[in-house]
Structures are given as C-alpha cells and as structure tokens.
Amino acid sequence: MVSSAFPSAAAEHGEHPPYLLHHFQSVEQQADAANFAMWLFLLSEVMFFSGLFAAFLIYRNWYIPAFVAGAKQLNVGLGALNSGLLILSSFSLGMGVWSAETRRKSCLVLCLILTFVLGLGFLGIKSIEYAEKIEKHHFPGLHYSLSSFIDPSSDQAVSAAGERPLPLDMARHTELYFSLYFAMTGMHALHMIVGMGILAYMILRAWGGAYTSGHVTFVKNFALYWNLVDIVWIYLFALLYLVSRH
Amino acid sequence: MSESIHIVVGPRVYVAVLLSLLGGTGITAWTALLNLGIWNPVIALSIATFEATEVVLYFMWVKYSPRLTWLAIAACIFLFSTLISLSLVDYMGRAWGNW
Numbered sequence: 001m002v003s004s005a006f007p008s009a010a011a012e013h014g015e016h017p018p019y020l021l022h023h024f025q026s027v028e029q030q031a032d033a034a035n036f037a038m039w040l041f042l043l044s045e046v047m048f049f050s051g052l053f054a055a056f057l058i059y060r061n062w063y064i065p066a067f068v069a070g071a072k073q074l075n076v077g078l079g080a081l082n083s084g085l086l087i088l089s090s091f092s093l094g095m096g097v098w099s100a101e102t103r104r105k106s107c108l109v110l111c112l113i114l115t116f117v118l119g120l121g122f123l124g125i126k127s128i129e130y131a132e133k134i135e136k137h138h139f140p141g142l143h144y145s146l147s148s149f150i151d152p153s154s155d156q157a158v159s160a161a162g163e164r165p166l167p168l169d170m171a172r173h174t175e176l177y178f179s180l181y182f183a184m185t186g187m188h189a190l191h192m193i194v195g196m197g198i199l200a201y202m203i204l205r206a207w208g209g210a211y212t213s214g215h216v217t218f219v220k221n222f223a224l225y226w227n228l229v230d231i232v233w234i235y236l237f238a239l240l241y242l243v244s245r246h
Numbered sequence: 247m248s249e250s251i252h253i254v255v256g257p258r259v260y261v262a263v264l265l266s267l268l269g270g271t272g273i274t275a276w277t278a279l280l281n282l283g284i285w286n287p288v289i290a291l292s293i294a295t296f297e298a299t300e301v302v303l304y305f306m307w308v309k310y311s312p313r314l315t316w317l318a319i320a321a322c323i324f325l326f327s328t329l330i331s332l333s334l335v336d337y338m339g340r341a342w343g344n345w
Contacts, residue, residue: 036312
C-alpha cells in the first residue's frame with residue numbers, strides 16, 4: 001500500500017468553516033490579521049490627510065484675515081447638518097455590524113441601505129455647497145473672483161454681515177483658502193464615493209445572505225474605513241467652518 | 247499575533263455614543279457663533295478630538311481590540327504629532343517676530 005507524506009484532501013478540508021483560509025489556524029486569527037492589516041491601511045490614510053491639515057494650519061497662521069474671510073463664506077448650518085448625517089451613517093453601520101454578528105439578515109440589509117442613503121444625503125449637500133461656490137466664482141483658477149472680499153457691497157451675504165473690505169494683497173490669499181477647501185473636502189468626498197460603491201456591493205451580497213453566516217470580517221473592516229472618513233470630516237468641519245469665524 | 251477576545255458591541259452602546267456625538271456637534275457649531283477670542287479654536291478642536299476618540303473607541307471597537315492595534319495607533323499619533331509640530335516650529339521660526 002502506498003502512503004503519502006501529504007494529508008489527504010478530505011482531511012485538509014475537514015472540520016473548518018469554508019471561509020477559513022488554509023494558512024490560518026483559526027477564524028479568530030484570520031479576523032485579527034485582516035483587522036490589523038485594515039488598521040495599517042487606515043493609518044496610512046491618516047498620514048495622507050495629515051499633509052493637507054499641516055498645509056492648512058501653516059497657511060492659516062500666515063494669512064489669518066484671508067482665511068477668516070474665506071471661512072465666513074461657508075454655511076455652518078449645512079456643515080453641521082452634514083456632520084449629523086455622517087454621524088448617523090456611522091451609527092447605522094455600527095448597527096449593521098451588530099446585525100451581522102447576531103445573524104439578522106433583514107436588519108443588516110436595512111442598516112446598509114440606510115448608511116448608503118445618509119452618505120448620498122451628505123454628498124447632495126456637499127454638491128449644493130460646491131455649486132454655490134462655483135456660482136460666486138470662488139473656485140480657484142482663471143475665473144476666481146475677489147469681489148466679495150475687496151468690495152463686500154457686491155456680495156449681499158457679506159454686506160449684510162457688515163464685513164470690512166480686505167486689502168488686495170490679502171484678498172488674493174482667499175484663493176489659497178478655497179484651494180485647500182476644495183482639495184480637502186474633495187478628497188474626503190472621493191473617499192465617500194469609493195465607500196458608497198463598496199456599500200452598494202455589500203447591500204447586494206447581504207441581500208443574498210452573505211455576512212450573516214458568522215463571517216463578518218468584511219463588514220467590520222468596511223465600518224473601520226467609513227468611520228475614519230467620519231473622523232476626517234469631524235476635523236474638516238472644525239477647521240474649515242468653525243475656527244476662523246471671528 | 248495574540249488573538250483578541252471578540253466582543254459584540256450592542257445597540258445600547260451605539261445609541262449612547264450617537265447621542266454624545268450629535269450633542270458635541272451641536273455644541274461645537276453653537277460655540278463657533280460666539281466670539282470667544284482664542285478659545286474658539288481651542289473649544290472646536292477639543293470637542294472634535296473628544297468626538298474622534300469616541301468614534302475610535304466604540305464605533306471602531308479599539309476599546310475591545312488587541313494591544314497590537316493600540317500600539318499601531320499610538321505609533322501613528324506620535325508620528326503625526328511629531329511631523330505636524332516640527333513643520334509648524336520650522337515655519338514659525340522662519341517668520342519669527344511677524345506673527
């Protein structure tokens with residue numbers, strides 16, 4: 001009788017869940033490895049955004065009057081509403097993870113759809129804000145207009161707030177504020193759009209019964225990504241909308 | 247890699263954190279409308295940091311994560327703080343007296 005040095009396929013595929021890869025000893029070890037890898041990715045994202053935050057802090061300290069005038073062009077109400085939507089979406093995703101862990105398929109699908117809708121609401125409000133900036137020629141580039149800053153009477157909102165005109169050389173630096181505003185919020189929105197693409201994929205898979213059979217790693221790692229995007233917005237809201245208003 | 251104990255965080259914790267985050271956002275937006283001088287950025291960034299900590303601990307389950315995750319996050323915060331503070335010191339040093 002010929003014996004093999006290798007375990008039979010039957011033995012190798014014996015008593016373990018189908019989603020446990022062969023190079024892991026247990027489901028817990030596999031989940032920990034995936035979770036740690038996700039954290040390393042998220043920390044690289046933190047370092048990426050930190051470059052933008054550093055640029056903002058340095059230029060804000062150099063050109064405070066221009067950054068104050070730029071910040072006053074933003075709508076705090078819409079920014080706060082967007083913060084609320086993102087926080088609610090993080091909550092609904094957390095409830096989605098709980099649903100997956102407790103194997104409640106309908107609840108998971110509902111939570112994922114709710115997260116998607118809240119994300120869509122965030123992007124909708126952001127697009128309204130962008131449209132207003134483009135309409136007032138506050139998008140950096142050839143058509144950028146300084147009139148709101150050197151002649152406040154030309155801008156109804158600025159005029160009503162009783163703002164003083166900026167000297168021309170300082171007013172020019174408002175373009176820098178809006179460059180950073182569009183770079184930071186645009187990069188954040190891009191992360192949201194990527195996240196919503198993944199969310200749409202997850203909704204379809206969850207509808208088919210995935211994630212509620214005990215293997216929740218994908219949902220948990222996606223929630224980590226979404227929550228990091230939430231944290232970035234918490235700081236963007238504070239820095240862009242709030243700290244330069246006086 | 248040491249294996250963690252996997253804890254299922256329940257709705258009660260999520261609701262408590264949600265209410266705290268929404269309250270924090272409301273307070274930050276309200277205080278930004280008051281002229282508190284140098285305290286405006288201090289208050290806004292302190293509340294933002296408190297909110298971010300809550301999200302990391304509870305919505306991202308770091309409170310229940312293995313020590314390796316804590317170590318990686320601490321290393322990232324240390325590196326981030328070092329890079330930001332050294333960059334700011336450099337720029338402030340170059341324009342000394344013009345602040």
